[in-house]
Amino acid sequence: MPAALPRLVRLAPSAAIGLLVFPVLVGLAGAALPAFGFFPALGGHTLSLEPLRDVFAQPGIWKSIGLSALVGLFSPLIALVLTFVLLAATWGTPALAAVRRLIAPLLSVPHAAAAVGLAFLIAPSGFLFRLISPELSGLTRPPDLLIIQDPLGLAMTAGLVAKEMPFILLMSLAALPALDGRRRQMVMTSIGYGRGMGFALAVAPQLYQLIRLPVFAVIAYASSVADVAIILGPTTPAPLSVRILDWASDPDLTSRFMAAAGALVQLALTVSALLIWFAAEKILGRLWELFATSGIRSGRGGKGWQALALAVPLVPMLAIAAGLALLLVWSFAGPWRFPDTLPSSWSLRAWMQMGSDGFELAQTSMLIALVPTLVAAILIIGCLEVEFATGRTGGSRSLLILYLPLLIPQVTFLFGLQFLAIVLRADGMIVSVMMAHLVFVLPYMFLSLADPYRRFDRRVIQVASGLGLGFWRRLFQVRLPMMIAPILTALAIGIAVSIGQYLPTLLVGAGRVPTLTTEAVALAAGGDRRALAVAATLQSVLPFVAFWMALALPAFVARKRKGMQIA
Amino acid sequence: MSSNFPTSACKSAHFRTRPTASGVAAALLMLAAAPAANAASLADFDALVAQTEGQTVFFHAWSGDPTINAYIDWAGDEIEARFGIELEHVRVTDTSDVVGIVLAETAAGRDSGGSVDLVWINGENFIALKEAGLLFAPDDDGWADRLPNWNFVDDEGNPSLTVDFTVPVEGLQAPWGTVQFSFYYDANLIAETPDNPLALLDWARSNPGRFTYPQPPNFLGSTFLKLLLAYTVDDRSRLAEPLEAADADDALEPLFAYLDELHPHLWRSGRTFPANQAALRQLFADGEIEIGFANNPAEASGAVARDEFPASTRSFVFDDGMIANSHFLAIPANANAPEAAMVVANFLMSPVAQLRKQDPAVWGDFTVLDIEALDDATQAAFGALDLGVATLGPSELGPAISEPHTSWLEAIEAQWAARYQGG
Numbered sequence: 009m010p011a012a013l014p015r016l017v018r019l020a021p022s023a024a025i026g027l028l029v030f031p032v033l034v035g036l037a038g039a040a041l042p043a044f045g046f047f048p049a050l051g052g053h054t055l056s057l058e059p060l061r062d063v064f065a066q067p068g069i070w071k072s073i074g075l076s077a078l079v080g081l082f083s084p085l086i087a088l089v090l091t092f093v094l095l096a097a098t099w100g101t102p103a104l105a106a107v108r109r110l111i112a113p114l115l116s117v118p119h120a121a122a123a124v125g126l127a128f129l130i131a132p133s134g135f136l137f138r139l140i141s142p143e144l145s146g147l148t149r150p151p152d153l154l155i156i157q158d159p160l161g162l163a164m165t166a167g168l169v170a171k172e173m174p175f176i177l178l179m180s181l182a183a184l185p186a187l188d189g190r191r192r193q194m195v196m197t198s199i200g201y202g203r204g205m206g207f208a209l210a211v212a213p214q215l216y217q218l219i220r221l222p223v224f225a226v227i228a229y230a231s232s233v234a235d236v237a238i239i240l241g242p243t244t245p246a247p248l249s250v251r252i253l254d255w256a257s258d259p260d261l262t263s264r265f266m267a268a269a270g271a272l273v274q275l276a277l278t279v280s281a282l283l284i285w286f287a288a289e290k291i292l293g294r295l296w297e298l299f300a301t302s303g304i305r306s307g308r309g310g311k312g313w314q315a316l317a318l319a320v321p322l323v324p325m326l327a328i329a330a331g332l333a334l335l336l337v338w339s340f341a342g343p344w345r346f347p348d349t350l351p352s353s354w355s356l357r358a359w360m361q362m363g364s365d366g367f368e369l370a371q372t373s374m375l376i377a378l379v380p381t382l383v384a385a386i387l388i389i390g391c392l393e394v395e396f397a398t399g400r401t402g403g404s405r406s407l408l409i410l411y412l413p414l415l416i417p418q419v420t421f422l423f424g425l426q427f428l429a430i431v432l433r434a435d436g437m438i439v440s441v442m443m444a445h446l447v448f449v450l451p452y453m454f455l456s457l458a459d460p461y462r463r464f465d466r467r468v469i470q471v472a473s474g475l476g477l478g479f480w481r482r483l484f485q486v487r488l489p490m491m492i493a494p495i496l497t498a499l500a501i502g503i504a505v506s507i508g509q510y511l512p513t514l515l516v517g518a519g520r521v522p523t524l525t526t527e528a529v530a531l532a533a534g535g536d537r538r539a540l541a542v543a544a545t546l547q548s549v550l551p552f553v554a555f556w557m558a559l560a561l562p563a564f565v566a567r568k569r570k571g572m573q574i575a
Numbered sequence: 576m577s578s579n580f581p582t583s584a585c586k587s588a589h590f591r592t593r594p595t596a597s598g599v600a601a602a603l604l605m606l607a608a609a610p611a612a613n614a615a616s617l618a619d620f621d622a623l624v625a626q627t628e629g630q631t632v633f634f635h636a637w638s639g640d641p642t643i644n645a646y647i648d649w650a651g652d653e654i655e656a657r658f659g660i661e662l663e664h665v666r667v668t669d670t671s672d673v674v675g676i677v678l679a680e681t682a683a684g685r686d687s688g689g690s691v692d693l694v695w696i697n698g699e700n701f702i703a704l705k706e707a708g709l710l711f712a713p714d715d716d717g718w719a720d721r722l723p724n725w726n727f728v729d730d731e732g733n734p735s736l737t738v739d740f741t742v743p744v745e746g747l748q749a750p751w752g753t754v755q756f757s758f759y760y761d762a763n764l765i766a767e768t769p770d771n772p773l774a775l776l777d778w779a780r781s782n783p784g785r786f787t788y789p790q791p792p793n794f795l796g797s798t799f800l801k802l803l804l805a806y807t808v809d810d811r812s813r814l815a816e817p818l819e820a821a822d823a824d825d826a827l828e829p830l831f832a833y834l835d836e837l838h839p840h841l842w843r844s845g846r847t848f849p850a851n852q853a854a855l856r857q858l859f860a861d862g863e864i865e866i867g868f869a870n871n872p873a874e875a876s877g878a879v880a881r882d883e884f885p886a887s888t889r890s891f892v893f894d895d896g897m898i899a900n901s902h903f904l905a906i907p908a909n910a911n912a913p914e915a916a917m918v919v920a921n922f923l924m925s926p927v928a929q930l931r932k933q934d935p936a937v938w939g940d941f942t943v944l945d946i947e948a949l950d951d952a953t954q955a956a957f958g959a960l961d962l963g964v965a966t967l968g969p970s971e972l973g974p975a976i977s978e979p980h981t982s983w984l985e986a987i988e989a990q991w992a993a994r995y996q997g998g
Binding site: 047048049050066067068071131132133134149150152154157158159238242243244245254256257258259260261264341342343344345346355357361423426427430431435436510511514515518519520522526527529530531532533534535536537538539 | 633635637638639640641644645663665666667668669671672674675676678679680681682683684685690691699700702703706707783784785790792842843844846847848850851852853854856857858860861862863881882883885985992993995996997
């Protein structure tokens with residue numbers, strides 16, 4: 009058994025909880041108190057159920073709730089299935105390397121920009137229609153077709169699937185080396201299973217166990233997403249998250265009570281979606297087991313099936329990649345009107361308008377992203393080491409509270425955070441902005457790192473211990489190098505999450521800590537695709553570098569360590 | 576509210592973030608001694624200017640338009656050069672975020688030394704802040720109408736400068752610009768533009784799917800409904816009075832009858848609506864709709880200049896007038912540098928700043944000044960501005976219709992949601 013932990017490491021869970029419980033609880037209180045009518049600055053001095061009643065009295069509210077729940081469950085499900093089909097089809101083939109190359113750019117781009125790109129691809133006035141107009145379609149004006157913003161939220165679901173797939177794929181690729189899948193696959197082939205079935209029976213269930221927590225984060229995200237919903241989702245009525253945002257920004261300040269109550273409804277909705285998912289997991293797991301033990305050797309599908317298994321999952325990812333490429337074209341576009349396939353002239357105007365402070369803003373953004381990400385990484389590794397040594401997940405279980413920032417809509421949660429910063433006279437300071445980012449960065453990183461860490465082969469550490477290595481050398485010479493893929497992935501996710509934070513940066517920073525994102529998002533509010541494209545590109549650069557490194561570096565390290573190779 | 580004013584006079588940026596015992600003591604002393612001095616400084620504007628040199632004003636302003644941002648940059652340079660005040664443009668996407676900052680600070684008990692010094696604002700947010708007592712009011716009174724450049728403001732000719740959404744401004748915000756709703760269209764596609772709502776309905780019938788409006792309670796969408804209200808209500812003068820809940824159904828019946836007729840002919844048959852002004856503009860730019868509209872009559876010209884809209888874009892208005900309103904600069908009650916913010920507001924109302932703002936090559940936002948009150952050279956310069964092909968001149972904009980009392984809009988938005996939002 010590993011020797012006692014250094015004192016410093018044992019402090020990690022308390023440090024994590026200490027740093028985060030306070031802001032999270034105040035954030036939660038900031039959402040909960042106004043939800044029950046308490047908000048003295050607006051004249052609410054007593055507790056009441058009035059705001060909740062108001063929410064449920066809104067026209068179409070149940071449709072909004074149902075819509076959010078359906079999108080929140082189906083988009084992760086479809087994304088998960090498609091990702092596994094893609095992995096089954098490309099597992100151990102050169103095609104997987106090609107797919108890997110798609111991930112970094114797709115993950116780096118902010119969701120809203122990806123949604124705008126996708127909308128431009130498929131809208132009746134969009135690129136696909138321009139491509140076939142007027143020659144093939146005979147159209148000189150865009151047709152009046154309800155393709156995006158459809159009442160069932162299909163376009164919104166498609167957009168979310170496309171953006172969630174790269175994330176699930178990334179988590180899977182980071183987790184796969186721990187499964188020693190190649191040997192499993194060989195065994196399955198030797199007992200007569202085809203590639204797809206071999207993957208489905210011998211790899212997929214274990215892989216799912218490893219990426220379960222990130223999938224939960226995806227469900228929480230999809231059931232509460234606002235920006236993608238505004239662009240692709242229906243409006244009559246809109247999904248719940250969008251309506252909460254409307255109430256929170258209503259000039260009538262008393263609507264803020266309703267927004268806070270709506271946030272609690274949203275929390276209940278997201279938790280319900282997760283519970284439904286748990287139940288489905290149980291049923292499906294049982295069915296899978298029955299099937300696996302039946303010994304049926306089907307799924308030796310012909311070439312046609314294999315091509316389909318490769319093509320179908322690629323469609324959403326390629327669609328979103330195309331949308332992003334088109335957005336980049338827009339950033340250099342002069343006039344570009346229907347049905348022209350390409351802009352009629354080119355211009356640098358949108359790029360010039362971004363101003364000359366770009367470099368300084370990029371520096372601030374990078375600093376604000378790196379500090380919380382590194383702090384979070386250290387805290388998480390410390391917590392997981394404590395858990396590993398003691399065998400108790402108690403420390404990290406109390407970290408459950410840290411997932412609240414993922415479950416409650418930002419607009420209402422942030423009010424508490426902002427309030428806290430103001431009371432501490434810490435608003436407008438860069439350190440406060442970093443702290444606020446930590447609140448959102450840490451849960452995502454924890455979700456992505458926890459399972460790979462927990463499933464790390466204990467025997468490796470025992471051997472290292474037996475060879476006389478102390479804690480720090482075991483950590484830095486054995487554990488961290490072997491876990492480089494999930495750790496770099498977690499770091500990249502942390503950086504991307506931080507760069508994406510607009511409201512926390514504005515509100516906790518009191519507008520005095522400008523970053524690339526605050527500038528870019530503010531400029532994109534005007535609605536010109538060119539400005540949005542420039543903004544999205546600038547916002548994507550840092551996360552892109554991070555994701556690219558997370559995917560490229562492990563392979564580089566693995567060159568010297570044969571057993572770690574990925575595919 | 577006025578008690579905020581004296582304390583802030585002695586405050587530096589240093590004091591705001593790091594209160595010290597001596598700082599607090601000094602503040603308390605000033606609290607007792609200062610009121611007379613400050614009342615004098617608004618009366619003696621030059622002294623106020625001298626006193627605010629070296630201060631920083633955090634100006635929270637919507638920044639979705641690069642040309643507006645560039646204008647604010649220019650103003651910042653001028654203000655720095657003229658008054659030694661540093662103007663920091665805080666980029667915001669939604670004014671309600673700024674209201675949120677002020678609210679959170681107030682809730683946390685920060686009654687002075689707040690992070691917002693000046694905010695670009697319009698009617699509904701102004702009313703909300705005014706009702707919540709969150710606006711700066713030295714000596715319990717307005718400040719904007721005591722600024723030197725108020726002398727040039729067209730407060731008699733343009734009622735929307737003194738009454739914002741039927742709520743009296745009372746000098747609690749300084750007028751910055753004035754706009755009048757107008758439609759834009761592509762002159763290559765439409766030969767004859769509709770000059771009243773019925774003509775618009777006819778046009779929509781024969782051009783299905785080519786018109787829509789942002790979904791209320793979006794500001795622009797609601798303004799469109801207010802315009803229709805002005806044309807469908809039995810007596811326009813009623814709009815200045817509050818709408819009693821009992822009368823709402825009757826009074827709004829013609830409006831909703833009109834909408835019921837119009838909706839099937841809208842973009843996507845009225846099954847979904849664009850979210851806001853930006854989305855509406857995008858639909859026009861993409862050719863999905865053929866008639867769009869904006870609050871700022873210069874918006875279409877700006878979009879033409881940015882290659883967003885076709886060069887053949889032009890504007891039109893309804894014959895019996897369009898909704899007009901103004902936008903303003905307000906100072907929150909807990910601002911850190913309210914005096915410097917007043918100096919900034921005074922400059923932004925000055926003839927030189929207003930002239931530049933109205934130049935469509937810069938921004939194209941109409942002035943709040945009474946041109947005839949200006950000197951000859953400035954009058955000539957205003958007259959010489961080329962407003963751009965897609966912008967109607969002040970004389971072509973037709974009569975201005977005032978904003979109705981907010982109770983009308985509240986009733987319209989509630990009924991709209993009940994009828995059309997349930998899906």
